[in-house]
Amino acid sequence: GAVVSQHPSRVICKSGTSVKIECRSLDFQATTMFWYRQFPKQSLMLMATSNEGSKATYEQGVEKDKFLINHASLTLSTLTVTSAHPEDSSFYICSAHKNRFSGGTEAFFGQGTRLTVV
């Protein structure tokens, strides 16, 4: 399978500061990457779709000015949580899709980032 690497795995930051999370596809090129968020006892929820060389598309209710996404190359997407507040504390995880020879696509996930804002 393919490998997606996400860093950092855990971060604690002060309220009002910004945090950058990186997502890299190590052995394939990903024109599209996806960012998800999971609150306790909830499902993984799609936040935004990161498109290489163009603007990200955000799901309803996700503030694009707060969650800045940059996809500058075919192997790297970054999510920056700006002016973080305690309610932004969550588990953030990225994925990239790869086409399957047998049809359909398969999603490969990073390890996730546990963000705690104090």
Next chain:
Amino acid sequence: ILNVEQSPQSLHVQEGDSTNFTCSFPSSNFYALHWYRWETAKSPEALFVMTLNGDEKKKGRISATLNTKEGYSYLYIKGSQPEDSATYLCAYHSGGGADGLTFGKGTHLIIQP
């Protein structure tokens, strides 16, 4: 709003027993149904990607079936082992495959020795 439901939320199974759990999803605009196995502190690991109604897939002791007309999929584990303990996620993929996935909350499986 797409709704993917998984049941049960959690499950305790004796080692050696077989078990199964369910994922229900919208039957419209279907592209694929994914199953993942997710252990704590690791990346979700893809188990199956199923695209056709009636698909049955198998990987070792784990198998899955798909009914796109009625919108459900079953995951089966035969002869459960402690290493099967994990959260099993299903995810619905719509829109021709270009969209992100819609996940269920998962089934947390604990195998008791």
